[in-house]
Amino acid sequence: xxxxxxxxxxxxxxxxxxxxxxxxxxxxxxxxxxxxxxxxxxxxxxxxxxxxxxxxxxxxxxxxxxxxxxxxxxxxxxxxxxxxxxxxxxxxxxxxxxxxxxxxxxxxxxxxxxxxxxxxxxxxxxxxxxxxxxxxxxxxxxxxxxxxxxxxxxxxxxxxxxxxxxxxxxxxxxxxxxxxxxxxxxxxxxxxxxxxxxxxxxxxxxxxxxxxxxxxxx
Numbered sequence: 001x002x003x004x005x006x007x008x009x010x011x012x013x014x015x016x017x018x019x020x021x022x023x024x025x026x027x028x029x030x031x032x033x034x035x036x037x038x039x040x041x042x043x044x045x046x047x048x049x050x051x052x053x054x055x056x057x058x059x060x061x062x063x064x065x066x067x068x069x070x071x072x073x074x075x076x077x078x079x080x081x082x083x084x085x086x087x088x089x090x091x092x093x094x095x096x097x098x099x100x101x102x103x104x105x106x107x108x109x110x111x112x113x114x115x116x117x118x119x120x121x122x123x124x125x126x127x128x129x130x131x132x133x134x135x136x137x138x139x140x141x142x143x144x145x146x147x148x149x150x151x152x153x154x155x156x157x158x159x160x161x162x163x164x165x166x167x168x169x170x171x172x173x174x175x176x177x178x179x180x181x182x183x184x185x186x187x188x189x190x191x192x193x194x195x196x197x198x199x200x201x202x203x204x205x206x207x208x209x210x211x212x213x214x215x216x217x218x
Contacts, residue, residue, distance in 0.1 A: 008130030015132070016124055016173055018203070023117045026184055027110055029191075029200045030056060038106060040194055045218060052190050055183045056109050057097035062179055063116030064089050066172055067123060070137050074169075075123055083119070120176060132170040141165040150210045151178055178206035185215075193218035 006014045013019075030038070030052060042048035050058070068081055069090050075081075083089075092099040103109055141163055149156060155171030158164065167175065185208040188198040207213060 006129055008128060008133065010129045011125055012127045012129050012132045012170065012173070013121070013124040015129060015170055016177065018177060019117060019121050019124065022177070022180060023114050025200045025202075026056075026059065026113065026180065026187075029184060029187055029198070030106065030110070033106070033191075033196075037191070037194055037196065040190065042193065042218065045193075045216065047186050047214065047216070048190060048193065048218065050186070052187050053104070053106070053109070054097060055187050055190070056106075056113065057094070057100070057103060059180055059183050060103070060109055060113035060116055061089060061092065061096065061098045063113075063120055063176055066137075066176055067116075067119055070139070071135075071169065071172065074135050075127070081119060083115070120173065124173065127169075129170070132173070133168060135169045136166050137169070137172055138164050138166050147210055147212055148178075148207050151205070151207050181206035182208040189217055 033052065038053040039051045041051050064083060064086070067075055068083060068086055072079070072081065088099060088102060094100045098109065098112060103112060138159075141158060142165075145165060152171055152174060155168035155174070157166045159166065181203055184200065185202050185206075188200075188202065191198060202208075208215060
């Protein structure tokens with residue numbers, strides 16, 4: 001993330017210029033893939049249980065889930081986020097993904113991915129650093145977060161009994177970016193497992209860059 005000096009009055013976009021290139025980084029990696037390549041899985045590796053299509057669908061869904069479903073009361077108090085199918089996203093029967101029945105074709109998933117990234121950019125441009133620092137979202141802690149916390153320099157604490165995770169909004173945005181880069185790395189090794197070359201250079205940040213993370217290859 002950016003190291004430039006900022007103030008509480010600075011737009012939050014000063015914290016995360018990486019979002020400007022995020023969509024192209026992901027889209028370039030999957031353009032031209034066949035359905036067979038998009039849907040390849042393997043039960044030999046945990047990271048290969050989800051196909052490239054599933055990875056992308058999760059990457060598209062998670063931005064809306066965090067910005068609207070979990071933080072929407074503060075970020076969009078008038079529900080002016082411009083997303084019409086929020087309930088479809090919230091009630092998706094597909095595990096942590098967009099509804100497979102409605103969002104299956106690659107162009108459709110990429111359109112939703114782009115919309116989510118633009119929504120994040122809108123939040124970052126309209127809110128100040130001070131706003132992001134003064135708001136937080138609470139959710140249940142999980143075992144995997146002990147490792148994931150290593151990727152965050154600040155902004156995440158736990159409740160006294162360690163059962164809840166308290167994430168400042170700037171850390172929430174960072175979490176979104178780290179999720180995207182980590183799943184992009186997964187997409188690349190799914191491609192390599194099929195004998196396909198990687199295209200994008202994934203930034204060496206995020207959960208996949210944490211010591212101890214499974215970065216095995218097929």
